Amino acid sequence: MVAHSRAESLLVHLDDDGVERFDALVCTDGKEIRGDLLLLxxxxxxxxxFAQLSGLEVATGILVDGTLQSWRDPAIFAIGDCAQVASxxxxxxxxxxxxxxxxxxxxxxxxxxxxxAARFTADILQAADDVGPGDLAAERPALVMLKAHGIAVVAAGSIAPEPWGEPSDHGGAHTGDGGSAPLRVAQWVDPQHGRYVKMVTRGGILEVFVCVGMPRTAAELTLLFERGSELPADRSVLLRYDGPDYEASSSSDRFALDATVCWCNGVSVGAIAELAAAGETTVAxxxxxxxxxxxxxxxxxxIGEVIARFTSSVDGELVG
Ligand SMILES: Cc1cc2nc3c(=O)[nH]c(=O)nc-3n(C[C@H](O)[C@H](O)[C@H](O)COP(=O)(O)OP(=O)(O)OC[C@H]3O[C@@H](n4cnc5c(N)ncnc54)[C@H](O)[C@@H]3O)c2cc1C
Structure with missing residues (x-):
């Protein structure tokens, strides 16, 4: 069946605006599966x-504790995509x-x-004054940015909470002062223009969001998310960043020294600015x-923008 039904190609047509629209999937056996939308x-x-055959405990990944040591064998550690950290x-x-x-x-x-690596180094050196790397910090909810041409999607945390759902149904992400306050959901949908925003707050603090087709709003929400800042009481203010009357000066400072630039590695504007001021002026x-x-x-x-900004600031002074 797989040999016959494997998708081989797509049929599309051009709409009135010259944009390609999905018509059908063409399968190996020539069959066409028609539809309005192709969702991957x-x-x-x-x-x-291999780990399972070796006798390690495995769920969706190799089960390791908070020190990355496998549950079953203290001599085996796992990290990255194959490791599932669980108590x-x-x-x-x-x-x-x-x-x-x-x-x-x-x-x-x-x-x-x-x-x-720091832990192994400390173990090997066994120096009396070497206290090792301390506890492995818990990961914050990942901020994920889609890197597809022509569509801006940024999301952080589980977006399961619904506007009319039970506020107590859902766990949150940050554990700030909001504590046990209920989650509140604000949502805006404009399918015709490919725009969607969902903001989930606890005690006014943004814990979860997803933003589609609104890059400036996404940038603002990203800053508010990483700082654990309170959202404006009128959430619609955030939607206006992608409106025609947007003024750049009204948004948060994207060059603030504590703003994150590289989410994969947690590198801030400040860290890049310092390098730029010290003469490290290329992205490489x-x-x-x-x-x-x-x-x-x-x-x-x-990164290039930050380098340019701080290389051109007076005497390399950090002004963010
Ligand atoms: C298409 C795609 C896009 C992605 N985009 C992003 C993104 O934008 N941002 C992001 O943060 N993450 C992204 N990821 C995920 C990211 O690439 C992974 O999380 C990351 O590479 C995991 O690193 P790792 O070292 O754990 O595993 P891997 O990078 O998968 O490394 C594992 C290595 O082990 C080797 N290996 C496997 N079995 C054996 C064996 N038996 N013997 C010897 N070697 C073996 C493999 O060949 C591989 O080189 C993307 C992944 C994919 C597939």
Whole structure:
């Protein structure tokens, strides 16, 4: 059946605006599956068969504890896309698979690699004054930016909460002062123009969002998310960033020193500005020094903007 139904090509037509619109999928056997929209749902999965055959405990990834040590064998550690960090099952507890899974993103894997390397180094040196790397910091909810031409999508956290759902139904992301306050959902949908925004707040603080087709609003929400800032009481203010009357001066400062530029590696404007002031004025130099731009690569343009901004500031003084 797979041999016959594998999709081989697409049929499209040009609409009145000259934009290609989906008509049908053409299968290997020539069959055409017609539709209004082609939706691709892609994901990644850990190839953990080898680990499983070796006797390690595996759920969606190799199960490791908060120190990245495999549950089953203390001599084996796992990181990155094949590792699922979860608290060890209590003795006698049921064997239900832990929730969650590998992040499927490059940044968390690199942070795990750095931390594990520091831990191994400390173990090897066994120096009395070497206290090791401390605890591995819990990952914040990932901020994911789609890097597809012509469509701006940015999302952070689980967007499951619904505007009319039970406020108590959903867990949150940040654990700030909002504490046990209920989650509140504001949503705006404009399918005709390919725009969609959902903002989930707790105590007014943005915990989760998704923003489609509105790049300036997405940039603003990203800044508010990373700072754990309170949203304006009138949420519609945020939608106006992508409106025709937008004024750049009214948005948050994208060059503030604490603003994140490279989300894969957690590199801030300030870190890049310091390098720029010290004469590291190319994207490649900044990448070598900080890894910024060497993960998904989606921030390279913005690294260039930050370099340009701080190279041209007076005497390299940081003014963000
Ligand atoms: C198309 C695509 C786009 C992506 N875009 C992004 C993005 O924009 N941002 C982002 O953060 N992440 C992105 N990711 C995810 C990111 O690439 C992964 O999270 C990251 O590469 C995981 O790193 P890793 O070292 O754990 O695994 P990998 O990078 O998969 O490295 C594992 C290595 O092990 C090797 N290997 C496997 N089995 C064996 C074996 N038996 N013996 C020896 N070697 C073996 C493999 O060949 C591979 O080189 C994307 C992934 C894909 C597939």
């Amino acid at each position: 749902s892609c994901g990644v999965g850990a190839r953990s068969e 060890r099952r209590a003795p006698g507890a049921t064997s239900a698979a832990p929730l969650g899974g590998p992040s499927g993103l490059i940044g968390p894997g690199w942070r795990q690699a750095d931390w594990l 130099c900044v990448g070598s020094a900080t890894r910024a731009g060497t993960g998904c690569g989606g921030c390279k343009g913005r």
